[in-house]
Amino acid sequence: AQRVTQPEKLLSVFKGAPVELKCNYSYSGSPELFWYVQYSRQRLQLLLRHISRESIKGFTADLNKGETSFHLKKPFAQEEDSAMYYCALRSGTYKYIFGTGTRLKVLA
Amino acid sequence: DTEVTQTPKHLVMGMTNKKSLKCEQHMGHRAMYWYKQKAKKPPELMFVYSYEKLSINESVPSRFSPECPNSSLLNLHLHALQPEDSALYLCASSYRDRDFPLHFGNGTRLTVT
Numbered sequence: 001a002q003r004v005t006q007p008e009k010l011l012s013v014f015k016g017a018p019v020e021l022k023c024n025y026s027y028s029g030s031p032e033l034f035w036y037v038q039y040s041r042q043r044l045q046l047l048l049r050h051i052s053r054e055s056i057k058g059f060t061a062d063l064n065k066g067e068t069s070f071h072l073k074k075p076f077a078q079e080e081d082s083a084m085y086y087c088a089l090r091s092g093t094y095k096y097i098f099g100t101g102t103r104l105k106v107l108a
Numbered sequence: 109d110t111e112v113t114q115t116p117k118h119l120v121m122g123m124t125n126k127k128s129l130k131c132e133q134h135m136g137h138r139a140m141y142w143y144k145q146k147a148k149k150p151p152e153l154m155f156v157y158s159y160e161k162l163s164i165n166e167s168v169p170s171r172f173s174p175e176c177p178n179s180s181l182l183n184l185h186l187h188a189l190q191p192e193d194s195a196l197y198l199c200a201s202s203y204r205d206r207d208f209p210l211h212f213g214n215g216t217r218l219t220v221t
Contacts, residue, residue, distance in 0.1 A: 098150035
């Protein structure tokens, strides 16, 4: 079965602390994975995708096919990182499977 | 223009009303999507149009009727909705090719009374 799992509903960290948002997937083919972010009162927007191997706003995510994971990491959290984060798997030309999301709260 | 624009932002309708949600993009994207998002839940796919043709209908009840008049516009016609249809309705667009991500609108918050 195709599935995306984000085990944490809420993750609270202090400003300056490292952040890791977990994402595990189940997919039989070659996965295409994305992280989307939704800041308060803003639209859902792409943060990064595994295929581009880029760092956006200090966040990185590495696809680990052995562990079927695509965890999102940032070495030093900022208050403006507080948001809802969704991991998504592209399972077909038009189909995305979204995880249930993790709310990140960065405390001052 | 790099945005997906949705109107209205908020909509309250009775169960006997007919209303429409509108979505517009001018990024040249040829795939357009309707998603439904309930509070604290991930978006759920409803419909996909590719090159103005309906490509995916995720078994959505017929009280929701999508329409794609041209490559820039996407409508969702609503009729005889139920209170449980209250949700945030998101429009998104993308290039048709692989590796191009979704661009979302701000959504229409629908309340059915």
